[in-house]
């Protein structure tokens with residue numbers, strides 16, 4: 001049996017991060033978590049680019065552009081879609097999810113999904129924590145692992 005597994009070593013990786021500004025009190029914490037995880041696993045800050053988009057609906061386009069540029073080993077998508085008064089938050093989260101999934105397959109570049117979809121702001125805050133339970137950190141870890149797995153494959 002041949003085991004294939006991506007190491008959690010980010011040294012030498014170039015990473016693009018797309019983060020939405022909508023609910024930026026939350027998305028800023030997701031970004032902090034992702035940056036902290038990348039650097040703690042050996043990524044250089046010089047090898048990380050952060051692109052800001054207005055909302056989660058706009059994430060897929062920028063994520064796709066970064067991925068297809070060929071400049072990045074992995075891309076990380078960060079956003080927070082919180083059930084507001086408007087029902088259209090479901091469309092936003094559905095489209096963000098489908099768009100990121102399509103972008104990663106179309107470009108053959110790992111794009112990890114760190115877009116929170118929660119009912120309340122409280123839930124979102126709990127998933128953007130400083131220590132454990134930061135969806136941005138989790139998305140960064142999967143980006144590192146996938147970049148290394150595909151490189152090994």
Ligand SMILES: O=c1[nH]c(NC[C@H](O)[C@H](O)[C@H](O)CO)c([N+](=O)[O-])c(=O)[nH]1
Nearest residue numbers: 020022054055056057080081082084089
């Ligand atoms: O990232 C978000 N965008 C949201 N809407 C904006 C959307 O992403 C687009 O930026 C907007 O529709 C303009 O295209 C949200 N809600 O409306 O609920 C939300 O919760 N989160």
